[in-house]
Amino acid sequence: MNYLPSTERYEQMKYRRCGLSGIKLPAVSLGLWHNFGHVDNKDEIREILFAAFDAGITHFDLANNYGPPPGSAEENFGKILNADFVSYRDEMIISTKAGYLMWPGPYGDFGSRKYMISSLDQSLRRMGIDYVDIFYHHRPDPETPLEESMMALDHAVRSGKALYAGISNYPPERTREAAAILKSLGTPCLIHQPKYSMLVRDPEDGLLSVLEEEGIGCIPFSPLAQGLLTEKYLQGIPEGSRADKSHGFLKKHQITPELIKRISGLNEMAKERGQSLAQMSLSWLLKDSRVTSVLIGASSVNQLHDSLGSLENIEFSREELDKIENLLKI
Ligand SMILES: NC(=O)c1ccc[n+]([C@@H]2O[C@H](COP(=O)([O-])OP(=O)(O)OC[C@H]3O[C@@H](n4cnc5c(N)ncnc54)[C@H](OP(=O)(O)O)[C@@H]3O)[C@@H](O)[C@H]2O)c1
Numbered sequence: 001m002n003y004l005p006s007t008e009r010y011e012q013m014k015y016r017r018c019g020l021s022g023i024k025l026p027a028v029s030l031g032l033w034h035n036f037g038h039v040d041n042k043d044e045i046r047e048i049l050f051a052a053f054d055a056g057i058t059h060f061d062l063a064n065n066y067g068p069p070p071g072s073a074e075e076n077f078g079k080i081l082n083a084d085f086v087s088y089r090d091e092m093i094i095s096t097k098a099g100y101l102m103w104p105g106p107y108g109d110f111g112s113r114k115y116m117i118s119s120l121d122q123s124l125r126r127m128g129i130d131y132v133d134i135f136y137h138h139r140p141d142p143e144t145p146l147e148e149s150m151m152a153l154d155h156a157v158r159s160g161k162a163l164y165a166g167i168s169n170y171p172p173e174r175t176r177e178a179a180a181i182l183k184s185l186g187t188p189c190l191i192h193q194p195k196y197s198m199l200v201r202d203p204e205d206g207l208l209s210v211l212e213e214e215g216i217g218c219i220p221f222s223p224l225a226q227g228l229l230t231e232k233y234l235q236g237i238p239e240g241s242r243a244d245k246s247h248g249f250l251k252k253h254q255i256t257p258e259l260i261k262r263i264s265g266l267n268e269m270a271k272e273r274g275q276s277l278a279q280m281s282l283s284w285l286l287k288d289s290r291v292t293s294v295l296i297g298a299s300s301v302n303q304l305h306d307s308l309g310s311l312e313n314i315e316f317s318r319e320e321l322d323k324i325e326n327l328l329k330i
Pocket of ligand 1: 030031032033034035061062138168169193220221222223224225226227228230231232240241242243278295296297298299302303304306307
């Protein structure tokens with residue numbers, strides 16, 4: 001049976017303007033880094049995508065290398081999109097990226113124009129679509145001139161293969177330089193995707209201010225620190241969790257007793273606020289108006305629904321914010 005999205009989908013979600021652009025993104029966006037590859041369950045993938053769209057999540061984030069194997073998340077997303085979603089394409093913001101190793105040889109990694117444009121062409125073919133909404137340079141390249149990588153983004157937009165340009169993992173000064181080049185080319189930088197959560201605070205050291213000054217949106221990735229900022233690991237490492245999977249990027253050694261102590265404290269505090277820890281962690285990011293959207297992952301529909309509950313309370317008192325900082329210092 002054909003998928004029919006909920007008619008109430010736009011009433012449930014909050015949409016926030018992306019920097020100074022014309023685009024609004026859902027406060028919660030869905031990323032397909034883990035859980036959407038050929039190693040994952042196809043029925044679960046479909047259910048999560050449908051549940052996300054039903055809840056007003058219009059933004060789906062991919063990259064050339066998401067899987068495993070690399071490329072398979074784009075293939076799976078494309079298949080489902082073309083089978084069930086294609087009439088809603090204009091209601092979606094689909095992003096992809098190039099910047100990490102994708103194929104062997106000197107042209108399958110980093111930030112040359114050769115790599116970035118070929119990669120985007122491959123991504124479009126895998127997804128079976130004519131354009132992506134956002135094309136990102138996935139990480140800075142220490143060797144390629146910044147102008148070349150930014151000209152590749154500009155070319156992607158001018159050729160109609162992407163509607164907007166974004167950057168990810170760029171530090172503050174490099175972000176400013178990239179934004180200036182893109183502006184001079186006539187393709188403003190729409191958005192920056194940094195790693196940001198209660199546990200990873202680097203964007204507070206200058207990046208968020210640069211983004212605000214330059215009118216660029218911010219979409220933090222791994223806002224739950226890959227699942228650490230949930231109740232999941234409080235009693236050990238559950239079977240099938242990301243830390244349990246050989247291909248998961250969260251490693252067992254990262255889950256230390258000190259970290260679990262901090263997470264337990266945060267979990268108690270979340271309960272006092274009437275939230276799950278996942279919800280409090282997402283609300284904590286969304287309290288900052290410079291954050292356009294939080295880019296979550298999910299391995300089940302239940303997780304997705306739990307995370308969406310964060311939107312019910314994104315206000316924090318001064319005392320609560322101080323308490324969080326103290327709990328993180330334990
Ligand atoms: N630009 C970049 O360099 C970059 C890098 C990384 C990620 N990203 C983007 O950011 C997206 C999100 O990253 P992420 O998957 O690391 O995000 P995350 O939201 O920090 O972690 C997602 C994981 O947390 C667990 N989880 C999620 N919601 C939960 C809930 N309500 N209760 C309990 N556990 C929950 C699940 O783990 P289990 O699988 O164990 O159930 C899920 O797979 C990616 O898909 C990608 O689009 C970008």
